[in-house]
Amino acid sequence: MAPIAPKENNTLNRTLVVIAVFLAVFLAAQSWKTVLEGRQIGFAPRTPNTFTINGEGKVSGQPTLAQVSLGLYSEGMDVPKVQDTNAAKVNGIIAAMKTMGIAEADLQTSNYSIQPKYQYTDGNQTIVGYSVSQSFNIKVRDLTKVGTVISKAGELGANQVNGVTFTIDDPTGLELQARAKAIENARSKANELAKAMGVDIVSIVTFSESSNTPNQPIFAYRDMATAEPMAKTAPDIQPGSLDVSSNVSVTFEIR
Secondary structure, eight states: OOOOOHHHHHHHHHHHHHHHHHHHHHHHHHHHHHHHHHHHTTOOOOOOEEEEEEEEEEEEEOOOEEEEEEEEEEEESOHHHHHHHHHHHHHHHHHHHHHTTOOGGGEEEEEEEEEEEEEEETTEEEEEEEEEEEEEEEEESSGGGHHHHHHHHHHTTOOEEEEEEEEOSOOHHHHHHHHHHHHHHHHHHHHHHHHHHTOOEEEEEEEEEEEEOOOEEEOOOOOTTTOOOOOSSOOOOOOOOEEEEEEEEEEEEEO
């Protein structure tokens, strides 16, 4: 076997030295870690000092969408005839809505029912006729047309208004503004409390939020049993404004 050349022997020695140094550093680090862990035995983990603050933010916006719920109620002795009468009126209302610029996607039937009408005499139950009721929802995106929609439906036979609800079609922007106000409110309260307590705020530990974008309902019920058409004069429907709110709960670490 040939002897190892001096140059190769030097390279091998340097490699062994590097490995030895690495092992020494690694073992020292592990030993120190063990010492530190040993010092913690019997002690509970440190829990940071915190306090939790609630903040509220609110912004107002104009409604962009009205949802009108209308109904038509008809009575008669013969079910097919009552259905035909009711359907003719409803179809006329839907056609008129489309003429007024209401998209087909914004017209939706919400209820359709056929019920017998009973008469009770001397404990005996007798069917004396039938009623057909159909309800439908109309989304009105031009809020200046809400009153006209209701008036026109009444002219064509609708005899029930179940409700008018105003809402904001896309409240995302207002929700962001409300959240920003709520966070600012929480931080302002936290700074005041920290100053009063003589502590410093280090960081935010937890954060949670609940938001609210309400609808504004206007109810105007009609007596279904009378089946009387509504007045032709368009009612003055005011959309007003809606409040979008955000409530946040923020936990701050202090020292």
